[in-house]
Amino acid sequence: MHPTDLISFDTLLTPDEIALRTRVRAFVDEAIRPNIADWYERAVFPREIVAPMAKLGLLGLHLTGYGCAGRSAVEYGVAVAELEAGDSGLRTFVSVQGSLAMTAIHKHGSEEQKQEWLPRMAAGEAIGCFGLTEPSAGSDPASMTTFARRDGDDWVIRGAKRWIGLATLAEIAVIWAQTDDGVRGFLIPTSTPGFTATPITPKLSMRASVQCDIGLDHVRVPADAILPHARGLSGPFTCLNEARYGIAWGVLGAARDSYQSALDYSLERLQFGRPIASFQLTQQKLVDMALEIDKGFLLALQLGRLKDAGRLAHEQISVGKLNNTRVAIDVARTARTILGANGVTLDYSPLRHANNLESVRTYEGTDEMHTLILGAKITGLPAFQ
Numbered sequence: 001m002h003p004t005d006l007i008s009f010d011t012l013l014t015p016d017e018i019a020l021r022t023r024v025r026a027f028v029d030e031a032i033r034p035n036i037a038d039w040y041e042r043a044v045f046p047r048e049i050v051a052p053m054a055k056l057g058l059l060g061l062h063l064t065g066y067g068c069a070g071r072s073a074v075e076y077g078v079a080v081a082e083l084e085a086g087d088s089g090l091r092t093f094v095s096v097q098g099s100l101a102m103t104a105i106h107k108h109g110s111e112e113q114k115q116e117w118l119p120r121m122a123a124g125e126a127i128g129c130f131g132l133t134e135p136s137a138g139s140d141p142a143s144m145t146t147f148a149r150r151d152g153d154d155w156v157i158r159g160a161k162r163w164i165g166l167a168t169l170a171e172i173a174v175i176w177a178q179t180d181d182g183v184r185g186f187l188i189p190t191s192t193p194g195f196t197a198t199p200i201t202p203k204l205s206m207r208a209s210v211q212c213d214i215g216l217d218h219v220r221v222p223a224d225a226i227l228p229h230a231r232g233l234s235g236p237f238t239c240l241n242e243a244r245y246g247i248a249w250g251v252l253g254a255a256r257d258s259y260q261s262a263l264d265y266s267l268e269r270l271q272f273g274r275p276i277a278s279f280q281l282t283q284q285k286l287v288d289m290a291l292e293i294d295k296g297f298l299l300a301l302q303l304g305r306l307k308d309a310g311r312l313a314h315e316q317i318s319v320g321k322l323n324n325t326r327v328a329i330d331v332a333r334t335a336r337t338i339l340g341a342n343g344v345t346l347d348y349s350p351l352r353h354a355n356n357l358e359s360v361r362t363y364e365g366t367d368e369m370h371t372l373i374l375g376a377k378i379t380g381l382p383a384f385q
């Protein structure tokens with residue numbers, strides 16, 4: 001029995017799943033842990049880790065063909081949990097690139113669009129972003145006002161997007177816009193005249209990643225820039241479901257890392273002549289954290305097995321995203337209390353994780369949205385409006 005696995009969770013995983021987890025964990029230990037405090041303090045996204053991540057197959061890990069690794073949903077889950085043990089901002093990079101931008105092209109794109117973009121994105125040679133949220137349209141994306149108008153053979157797009165991950169680094173933007181035919185998706189090279197991206201700063205969360213305001217000032221793209229197979233909001237929602245599923249696993253990595261950090265500290269830190277781990281109140285915190293993390297992993301695995309069997313309902317993704325993000329933020333905050341004052345420095349991970357998790361509980365559907373999704377499912381009575 002290991003302190004981070006009280007229930008022999010590993011017996012539920014296959015050798016391939018464990019092997020992938022081991023590889024990603026080693027990458028995080030080597031490439032992320034020694035540097036993350038510096039990146040976070042300086043608020044930089046480390047572009048240099050994109051190539052090694054691509055080499056590990058992490059970009060579009062769960063997608064098949066076009067240079068993608070074609071791994072299972074559970075393998076995707078165990079990998080992103082390890083990444084997020086390093087930092088949520090770096091897991092967010094993989095989510096935006098793979099689960100949002102690449103999935104939009106993979107699921108909704110033409111064969112030409114897939115051939116053009118997916119191999120380069122899987123190789124980390126091209127970065128993508130996914131623009132759904134707007135300054136006045138967050139939880140209610142149906143209220144978006146960005147509009148794409150037909151002009152001869154072209155589309156002309158006007159509007160604004162906000163909080164768009166990676167937009168200043170991206171070569172290609174997936175932009176969702178109203179049209180005379182409902183919401184449609186467009187692939188817009190970020191070098192197109194009229195497209196601008198401006199980082200949102202300063203941030204107190206996700207400092208080792210980039211989110212941007214996007215301006216779309218009469219951006220003109222050819223007819224074949226439209227994603228042909230996405231119609232209406234189900235287009236972006238199918239991508240969001242992929243990312244939300246990944247979050248149900250990822251956040252547990254941040255929780256496990258916080259718990260481990262607090263456990264290690266509590267065994268070494270002496271007060272009143274004894275390790276603080278010897279006090280009953282500390283043990284209560286450690287045990288509660290360990291139980292919630294173990295239960296969270298069981299939930300994530302059940303969702304992953306359902307997904308791999310093609311039987312995962314979107315409401316079940318809400319169960320995982322809501323519960324596990326809530327667990328992770330509680331664990332990170334509790335872990336911070338065990339670290340005392342030292343816990344407010346960047347020498348220890350829990351407060352950094354907790355700050356990141358504030359974003360995670362807001363993006364990909366806030367806690368409230370997932371509660372309303374489940375409330376509607378349980379009662380049959382939607383309470384969104």
Ligand SMILES: Cc1cc2nc3c(=O)[nH]c(=O)nc-3n(C[C@H](O)[C@H](O)[C@H](O)COP(=O)(O)OP(=O)(O)OC[C@H]3O[C@@H](n4cnc5c(N)ncnc54)[C@H](O)[C@@H]3O)c2cc1C
Pocket residue numbers: 096130131132133137138139140162163164165166206211359362363364365366367368369383384385
């Ligand atoms: C770090 C980060 C990265 C992001 N990356 C991306 C990205 O790459 N692409 C992208 O498109 N977007 C991205 N987002 C945006 C994110 O998806 C939105 O922030 C999210 O959907 C919430 O929208 P909002 O912030 O406008 O909040 P609002 O929708 O204004 O909500 C504010 C509060 O009101 C509550 N609320 C709203 N409606 C209801 C209701 N009916 N009942 C009860 N409560 C309600 C919400 O739950 C929330 O607590 C990112 C955000 C962050 C912080």
